[in-house]
Amino acid sequence: MSGKYIISREDWSLHRKGEIDRQRHQEKVREAIKKNLADVVSEESIIMSDGNKVIKVPIRSIEEYHFRYDRGKMKHAGQGDGKSKAGDVLGSDPQQGGGKGKGGAGEEPGVDYYEADITIDELAELIFEDLGLPNLEQKKKPELVSESVEFKDVRKMGISSNIDRKRTIYEAIKRNALQGKKGLSTITRDDLRYKTWDVTFKYESSAVVLAMMDTSGSMGPFEKYIARSFFFWMVRFLRTKYQNVQIIFLAHHVEARETTEEEFFAKGASGGTRCSSVYKLALEIIENRFPPQDYNIYAFHFSDGDNLASDNENCVKLVNELLKVCNLVGYGEIEGPYYYTSTLRSAYKKINNPRFVSITIKDKKDVYPALKKFFSVAPEQVRN
Structure with missing residues (x-):
């Protein structure tokens, strides 16, 4: 067997200029999305995408190449007379009013933003880059994945x-x-x-995640949207990074029940709120189906905090019971337009356990920091 090899020194990058420019642009888009993840994560077009693979993401920190014209609309060619020196001011852009007031109604258009096409999987990769299940332990019955x-x-x-x-x-x-x-x-x-x-x-050690959501009458459109936004990304994160994780969906008002994933994200309810009902149900499910010695168990509950005052102490007691069998218990309280000063979060200040994490969400931008806080792990624990 023998062969000959020819080494070409021709610069073939010239033939790939278009592809190189496209790759550079895509990289700039990814960088811009990464800088704006807090805004992107809560985009309604994504949460309501019904599983579409390609979505449009608005990016306000990237511009397309375009001609910039003289706002003063002066007649000139752009060259000087040869007598200018370094530092000379050649001209200035006159200030114009941008709206009603002293300058009158503005004539200039607003700031445009760029809409980038990106797949849900590509966006998920950016969001989940540093996330992982905290306190993950090796259990007795690891399963082949x-x-x-x-x-x-x-x-x-x-x-x-x-x-x-x-x-x-x-x-x-x-x-x-x-x-x-x-x-x-x-x-x-x-x-x-x-x-x-x-x-x-x-x-991989088996894990189960209990997703618990308040669906009572006090949970308005904003509160429900925030809770569903968090759980939308949580579910995708778990299924992207882990093969042996079960997700149990629990919804509650005065009473709690286990639901399908479709019902969890689509159906609402009305009536009062008794949060202890969902914690009781969670403990029953763990006892009957998921022995702590065989499973890593996580529980995440989202509510507006408006709970029966007489039920708060019971909630504290039950959360402490959950902490005995869970790797982590997370509570997210959403502050909507009708925020109550006496909330469940105030009662949870009594809980002093490093495996209990409580966060407050006041705006759509807070969904991404909530994901980061609940699923924050040491760099060596992040699953690749």
Whole structure:
């Protein structure tokens, strides 16, 4: 076996100029999205996308190339008379009113923004980059989640499709050198080297996440949208990064019940609020279906905090019970237009446990920081 190789020094990047520009633009778009994740995460067009694979994301920190015209509409060609010096002021843009007031109604258009097409998966990759399940522990019954083939060794025998060309050429050159010959002249059967593989198995501890949402009458459109936005990204995050996680959906008003995923994100309710009902149900589900010795358990509850005052102490007691069997319990309180000063969050100030995390959301922009806080882990724990 022998062969010849031709090395071309022609600069082929000129032929790929369009592709290079496109890749550069895409990178700038990704950077701009990353800087605006707090705004992007809560975009209604994404949350209500019904699983569409490609979505439009508004980006206000990136501009397309465009001509910039003289606002003063003066007649000039752009060159000087040759007598100007460094630092000379050649002209200034007259200030014009942008709206009603002293300057009158403005004539100039507003600031445009760029709409980028991006897939949900690409956006999810940016959002979930540093997230992971906190306090994840090795349980008694890890389950097989995948198996893969890894090439780990090189041998003299094998099938032709697995020839290691680089190692084969190296062996031929070494043999020729030992015989006093230069370079690569022939390849013999003894020079052939083949890549061999081993099957590797990946095991993952089982985990269950309890998604609990207040659907009572006090949860208005804003509160429900915020809660569903958080759970939308939480569900996608868990299914993107973990293969062995079960998600249980619980909705409550005065009473709590387990729902389907579709009902959880689509149906509302009315009536009063008794948050202890959802904690009781969560504890019953854990006791009957998910032994803590076999599962990593996480519970996340979102509410507007408007709970029966007589029920608050019971909620504190039940959350402490959950903390005995959960890796983490998270509570998110949404401050809507009808915010109450006496809330469930005030009662939870009595809980002193590092595995209890409480956050407040006042605006759509707070959804992303909430994800970061609930799923914050050490860098070495983040799953790749």
